[in-house]
Amino acid sequence: xxxxxxxxxIIGGAAYFLVLSVLGTSSSVDGSFMVSATGFxxxxxxxxxxxxxxxxxxxxxxxxxxxxxxxxDGKPVEIGSFFKPRNLGQVVLAGVIxxxxxxxxxxIPILGGILSIVIGFLVMFAVPVIVDRGLPAVDGIKEGFAxxxxxxxxxxxxxxxxxxxxxxxxxxxxxxxxxxxxxxALLVVNAYRRISGGQVAPLTP
Numbered sequence: 001x002x003x004x005x006x007x008x009x010i011i012g013g014a015a016y017f018l019v020l021s022v023l024g025t026s027s028s029v030d031g032s033f034m035v036s037a038t039g040f041x042x043x044x045x046x047x048x049x050x051x052x053x054x055x056x057x058x059x060x061x062x063x064x065x066x067x068x069x070x071x072x073d074g075k076p077v078e079i080g081s082f083f084k085p086r087n088l089g090q091v092v093l094a095g096v097i098x099x100x101x102x103x104x105x106x107x108i109p110i111l112g113g114i115l116s117i118v119i120g121f122l123v124m125f126a127v128p129v130i131v132d133r134g135l136p137a138v139d140g141i142k143e144g145f146a147x148x149x150x151x152x153x154x155x156x157x158x159x160x161x162x163x164x165x166x167x168x169x170x171x172x173x174x175x176x177x178x179x180x181x182x183x184x185a186l187l188v189v190n191a192y193r194r195i196s197g198g199q200v201a202p203l204t205p
Contacts, residue, residue, distance in 0.1 A: 051096070058095030058127075062088045065131045068182075068189045074201030086131050094130055094137035098123050121159045122148055128192045151195045158191040 062085035070077050085091070098119065105115040125147045130140030148155045162184040169180020193200045 050099075054095055054099045055092050058092040059085060059088065061095065061127045062086060062091040062131055064185060065128050065189065068186055069128065069132050071186070072189055072193050072198075072200050074199070087134050090130050090135065090137045090140065091127055094123075094126055094141055097137060097141065098126070121156065124148065124155065124159055124188060125192045125195075128189055129196075132192075132198075147192065147195050154191065154195065158187060162187050 063083055066084055066086045067077055067082035070081050075081075102116045102119050105119060106112040108115060122145055123141055125144035126141045127144075129135060129144045129147070130137065133140070133143070135143060165180045165184040165187070169184075190200055192198070
């Protein structure tokens with residue numbers, strides 16, 4: 001997961017720098033050179049970068065959850081298991097849909113940030129469902145939401161715990177995410193399988 005994160009950070013940083021260099025405007029204030037992004041072209045450029053990053057993130061999710069679901073199935077898992085995404089196209093489509101909805105809601109004054117968090121909770125099981133059952137994007141989002149409704153109490157508890165685990169990992173200079181991110185994701189997969197009545201392989205020493 002850390003490898004994925006580092007790759008996305010490098011790609012994202014390079015892409016934003018490229019857009020800023022090509023489409024940004026330069027100015028000098030008190031002798032200091034500054035570059036800023038203004039105008040429709042720059043906004044469009046950043047929007048395209050954001051879309052590409054969202055697609056790459058969806059690829060990461062599809063790959064990572066494929067490996068975690070193999071663990072839940074009790075299958076032998078190795079490093080290569082996390083680089084074999086299942087139902088990738090639908091995961092990408094679901095990611096774009098969720099990102100667009102979250103971006104639009106985030107523009108609402110005051111409530112925008114809260115609504116984005118709510119959306120994150122409501123689609124928590126969407127990617128595991130799409131990867132696990134091979135569903136179309138929209139059907140997977142609906143089914144994931146149905147699972148949230150089925151056991152709202154445990155679902156919100158899992159979401160909060162997973163968020164706290166990730167937050168603590170991020171606070172440890174990001175290095176903690178090497179452990180925190182897989183643990184949080186495995187917690188979500190475990191909750192998804194238990195709420196849906198699916199298989200959860202027992203832990204082996």
